[in-house]
Amino acid sequence: MLVRTIGTAVVLFALWLLMSGIFEPLIIGLGAASVLLTLFITGKMDAQDGDRPELLLAPVKYIKYLAWLMLEIARANWAVTKIILARDMPIRQHLFKTPYTQKTDVGQVIFANSITLTPGTITVETEDGNFLVHAVSYSEDDPEALADMDARITACEIAGGA
Amino acid sequence: MSALETVINLLSWFFIVSGSVFVVIGAVGTLRFPDFWSRLHAASITDSAGMILLVIGMCLQAGLTLVTVKLLIIGVFLFITGPTSTHAVANAALVTGLRPPEGEGLTGAEPEPLEADGDDNA
Numbered sequence: 001m002l003v004r005t006i007g008t009a010v011v012l013f014a015l016w017l018l019m020s021g022i023f024e025p026l027i028i029g030l031g032a033a034s035v036l037l038t039l040f041i042t043g044k045m046d047a048q049d050g051d052r053p054e055l056l057l058a059p060v061k062y063i064k065y066l067a068w069l070m071l072e073i074a075r076a077n078w079a080v081t082k083i084i085l086a087r088d089m090p091i092r093q094h095l096f097k098t099p100y101t102q103k104t105d106v107g108q109v110i111f112a113n114s115i116t117l118t119p120g121t122i123t124v125e126t127e128d129g130n131f132l133v134h135a136v137s138y139s140e141d142d143p144e145a146l147a148d149m150d151a152r153i154t155a156c157e158i159a160g161g162a
Numbered sequence: 163m164s165a166l167e168t169v170i171n172l173l174s175w176f177f178i179v180s181g182s183v184f185v186v187i188g189a190v191g192t193l194r195f196p197d198f199w200s201r202l203h204a205a206s207i208t209d210s211a212g213m214i215l216l217v218i219g220m221c222l223q224a225g226l227t228l229v230t231v232k233l234l235i236i237g238v239f240l241f242i243t244g245p246t247s248t249h250a251v252a253n254a255a256l257v258t259g260l261r262p263p264e265g266e267g268l269t270g271a272e273p274e275p276l277e278a279d280g281d282d283n284a
Contacts, residue, residue, distance in 0.1 A: 092265030116245035
């Protein structure tokens with residue numbers, strides 16, 4: 001508990017210093033006061049529910065996934081740009097369901113946000129075991145590409161947890 | 163030293179100009195696309211490519227300073243909040259009953275009906 005509190009204080013104060021960049025006694029004092037106030041409020045909130053988000057992700061795999069996602073974003077951006085600039089705008093809209101296999105909330109959020117982040121597809125609704133996805137120019141291999149992305153994110157999850 | 167600065171400047175201008183081009187393309191798409199659903203996709207070009215390239219370009223301009231740290235934090239936040247807000251808009255449209263016009267030969271999936279809608283628990 002004490003370790004957690006001190007850790008939070010250090011991270012918050014480092015954030016304050018990074019954001020302000022002014023090392024005068026008054027500003028640093030204000031920073032320390034804000035950190036103490038935040039610790040007081042979060043301490044009360046923690047006493048209320050004791051709810052902590054769990055981040056069950058393998059860091060190295062996740063960074064590799066982010067690099068892959070960047071490439072996907074670049075590719076999808078280029079595809080949608082071509083549609084926008086084409087004279088006849090070949091759009092073929094479709095609303096379809098895509099299953100997800102992540103067990104943790106964080107994994108599901110990452111998958112849904114990754115779908116929306118790549119232009120051309122938007123996650124519209126979440127259901128048990130399925131996302132409802134809208135594509136602007138649907139092609140028959142879209143579900144396969146999404147299943148590939150799904151498997152990559154599931155691989156980043158650390159097994160265990162609840 | 164100044165040769166390196168020139169290279170960094172050129173790179174930075176390349177990123178800023180191409181980011182701006184993508185922002186403009188997103189705007190053009192928002193105007194050209196025929197209906198609500200497709201326009202959302204045009205806006206997401208501004209969100210992803212435009213935002214990422216502009217932040218990288220500005221980081222190169224700022225160099226190794228606190229400004230770069232702030233820009234990176236802004237980038238990370240936009241990376242998370244951008245798709246979340248797009249999803250919120252799309253979800254609001256779906257819940258209020260707006261459906262996209264399906265492409266030729268396609269039938270759209272229907273969402274599972276929302277609970278507590280009145281008529282089935284009467």
